[in-house]
Amino acid sequence: MYEKDGEKYYVVDGHVHIWDGRASNHKNVHGKQFIDCFYDYHKNLSPEEVVWDYDTYTYYGAERFMKDLFGEGYVDHAIFQATLLSDFYHNGFGQTEEAFGLTRQHPDKLTYNHAYDPRHGEAGLAQLRRDAERFGLKGVKLYTAEWHGDSRGYKLDEPWSRRYLEECIELGIRNIHVHKGPTIRPLDRDAFDVADIDKVATDYLDLNFVVEHVGLPRLEDFCWIATQESNVYGGLAVAMPFIHTRPRYFAQIIGELLYWIGEDKILFGSDYALWTPKWLVEKFVDFQIPADMPEYAPITTDQKKKILGLNAAALYDLDVPRQLRLPTQAGDADAEVAAGAGAP
Amino acid sequence: MTRMAVSVEAEVLAALSTVLDPELDEPVTELGFVRSVAIDDEGVEVHLRLPTSFCAPNFAYLMVADAYDALAAVPGAGRVRVLLDDHHDSDKINAGTAAGLGYVGTFGVEAEDSLDELRRTFQRKAHLAAMERCCRSVLASGAWTVEELPLLELFDLPEGRLKSALMRRREAIGLPNHSHARVMVDHDGTPVARSDVALRLRLATTTRVSIEGNAHFCRGLLATRYAGVDPAGSAPVVTNTRSHP
Numbered sequence: 068m069y070e071k072d073g074e075k076y077y078v079v080d081g082h083v084h085i086w087d088g089r090a091s092n093h094k095n096v097h098g099k100q101f102i103d104c105f106y107d108y109h110k111n112l113s114p115e116e117v118v119w120d121y122d123t124y125t126y127y128g129a130e131r132f133m134k135d136l137f138g139e140g141y142v143d144h145a146i147f148q149a150t151l152l153s154d155f156y157h158n159g160f161g162q163t164e165e166a167f168g169l170t171r172q173h174p175d176k177l178t179y180n181h182a183y184d185p186r187h188g189e190a191g192l193a194q195l196r197r198d199a200e201r202f203g204l205k206g207v208k209l210y211t212a213e214w215h216g217d218s219r220g221y222k223l224d225e226p227w228s229r230r231y232l233e234e235c236i237e238l239g240i241r242n243i244h245v246h247k248g249p250t251i252r253p254l255d256r257d258a259f260d261v262a263d264i265d266k267v268a269t270d271y272l273d274l275n276f277v278v279e280h281v282g283l284p285r286l287e288d289f290c291w292i293a294t295q296e297s298n299v300y301g302g303l304a305v306a307m308p309f310i311h312t313r314p315r316y317f318a319q320i321i322g323e324l325l326y327w328i329g330e331d332k333i334l335f336g337s338d339y340a341l342w343t344p345k346w347l348v349e350k351f352v353d354f355q356i357p358a359d360m361p362e363y364a365p366i367t368t369d370q371k372k373k374i375l376g377l378n379a380a381a382l383y384d385l386d387v388p389r390q391l392r393l394p395t396q397a398g399d400a401d402a403e404v405a406a407g408a409g410a411p
Numbered sequence: 412m413t414r415m416a417v418s419v420e421a422e423v424l425a426a427l428s429t430v431l432d433p434e435l436d437e438p439v440t441e442l443g444f445v446r447s448v449a450i451d452d453e454g455v456e457v458h459l460r461l462p463t464s465f466c467a468p469n470f471a472y473l474m475v476a477d478a479y480d481a482l483a484a485v486p487g488a489g490r491v492r493v494l495l496d497d498h499h500d501s502d503k504i505n506a507g508t509a510a511g512l513g514y515v516g517t518f519g520v521e522a523e524d525s526l527d528e529l530r531r532t533f534q535r536k537a538h539l540a541a542m543e544r545c546c547r548s549v550l551a552s553g554a555w556t557v558e559e560l561p562l563l564e565l566f567d568l569p570e571g572r573l574k575s576a577l578m579r580r581r582e583a584i585g586l587p588n589h590s591h592a593r594v595m596v597d598h599d600g601t602p603v604a605r606s607d608v609a610l611r612l613r614l615a616t617t618t619r620v621s622i623e624g625n626a627h628f629c630r631g632l633l634a635t636r637y638a639g640v641d642p643a644g645s646a647p648v649v650t651n652t653r654s655h656p
Contacts, residue, residue: 100464100499107463111635284434284628286621287536291614313627319620327617362616 068391069141069375071352076372077391079379080145080344082244082279082304082336085132085162085169088125098155109341112308117346127340129169137176140337140344143376144175144385148208148244148279149182167202178383180206180244185227186215192234199238205383206242207235208279211263223263229270236273242382244277244302247289259285261292268296275382277334280305281324290327300382301328303374304336310350318356322363330370334379351375369393419487420649423448423455426481433473433530435626436537436580442626443633444474445647446496452653454489455482460496462632468500469526472517475508531584535598538580540622543615545573545594557612561605566590 069076088102106124123131136142147170150161163181170177179202183195198204212220221228223245235243247261261282268276281301282289293299301324309317324333335351337344352371356363372393380387427448428440439445439459446458457478461471475495482491493508495501507517514526545568549555555563565588568574578588584598595603595611603611 097499104463104465107632107635111631284621284625286624287614287617290617309624309627312631313624316620316624316627320624323617323620326613 068143069348069352071349074352074368074372075391076141076348076352077376077380077387078141078143078344078348079335079376079383079385080136080140080142080337080339081277081302081334081379082148083132083136083145083339084147084150085129085166086126086150086160086340087156087158087162088160090125092156092158092160094155094157098152098160101152101155101160105341108305112312113342114311114346117343119340124340129165132169132339133173135343135345136339140339141348142176142344144178144380144383145339146178146180146206146379146383148180150208150210151182152213154214170202178205180204180208180242182208182210183231184209184213184215184221185225185231186218186221188227192231195231195234196238199240204238204240206244206277207240208244208246210246212246212259224266224270229267232267232271232274236271241273242275242277244279246279247282247285259288261285261288264299265292265296268292268299272298274298275300277302277382279336281320281333283320286320286323290323293328293332299328300332300334300378302334302336304338305341307335307337307347307351308342310347310354314354315357315360317354318360318363321354321366322356322360325364325366325370330373331378333374334382335375348375419450419485419653420448420651422485423450423457423482423488424647424649426485427457427478429481430474430477432629433470433533434622435629436533436540436622437626439474439478440647442629443646447648448650450649450651450653452489452655454491455485456492456494457482458494458496460633460637461498462629462636464497464499466498468498468504468518469514469529471495471498471500472504472508472514473526473530475504476514479508534580534583536618536622538577538584538586538598539615540619541573541577541580542594543612543619545577546612546615548573557609558605560595560608560612561593561603563594564591565594568594 069078088098088105090099093099102125106121109124110118136145147161147166149163152160167179170179181198181202181204183191183198185191187194209223211223214220223232232243235241245264247259247264259282261278264276264278275298276296277300278289278293279302281303283306289301293301306317306320309320337347352375354366356365377387377393379385424440427445428438430439431437432439432442432444435442444459444461446460449456459475459478475493479491479493482488482493494505498504503517507513546560546563549563549568550557565574565578568577577594581588586592586596586600593602595608597603
């Protein structure tokens, strides 16, 4: 919970990791390139006083994780998003067992989302059933751009992917987080293309599709699709830290999102440990659209409350303390086409 | 009459400045992607670099191939070499470009199609953003209203950077550039209907915001990535050891 100027905010960090990017876990040079790339993101977009040293960044473990999120970061609940990258790391990049172990210790604070890959066919479906039971999955995190054998990625509307999505409905997995953002290794295919979200969102209204990184670097494609689908959400991971380095650009991103998809479908995420939630939460609560950008309406306190936690709480059925709720429930997914289209 | 003497360095840099990042729609020279230019008696060798080692290989390939083509057109350049540094596919891209294999030839089974369609997608977005900038400028001047924009012609745009940028992008996607051509058109030249104009302008704004934001991000990441080795900034290191002028 974060409190400022008498207002209380329930905070859900919708995108966190415990990773191991140490040299001992690198399968090949790409393992090093990947964590180095993350470290550059971290250094480039963090305030100087919260930049970590490289060794801490490659592996920080559960204790530091708990301290940064729940001790100092105002987070009430956090959701692990799996990042396996088995081609780059011996024991995966995201640490499944360590993360899941923590969710067992703190079920009120943590949710674990695992991953699947529809290119694993029947065997993968069986694995998904086992994972759903073991982890109690409410959500999954998918990398449509990940390489697998001869395949350079897949589309959500391909036949096998549809079978997996239908299985998710059967298993009670409602939240499908899809990485549409900074690249893993797309090649011939434009892996940022969000058109596949459009097709499956229409066909599977029982599922919620959370587009992580709000489609950056293709914000416009995401907005256009999300505005037409009632079950498409935007995760702010990676977009958030611009609030420090490029506040005017952040104002444009959040202004566009509020216009196109509305205040009920935007979810906060730090992408920890890319960034720590403490400063992001503080700056977001203090943030306002600059006065010389009249094309965007000012952000209200209620909108900030929804984005910081109430929207995600609705998607994950989290029990928000009564004094932290809004009079009208957030996360109502019946918003109109182009939420801001009626505004001048 | 003798030909105006232009240094080979200037010609090489001018050629490189025509190479755009296909997504950011800005010259690689201005983005700091040109690390070094070495000119000697044999030819020209250029090293390119990118903000991360995980920049999409298709975009990386487009820039290397475009730089190669631009330099090959410089008279007297000699043997042209373009090398991409510090990318996870550097070796493959460098070898493929040097051998003139093309995209599919370079990546073999990993590439299913050529990159023309991807390039066109970004040329269309670049056009949309350029069109939006021009429309916003005439709206800001107070001479036009949003409802009137479907009637706006190239003739009505004030001469300057915004208009010439729009003209270049129209040419790239095959739109006519005569003075009475409409400004608010689809990428296939269809005029935007009056009933759609507000929404279409709004979507074009989002496209422009997206492209500009990505450019901020890439510049920042590049500066972070090379802060330790190249604190001088984004200007390429140019050396000329040619014994003849």
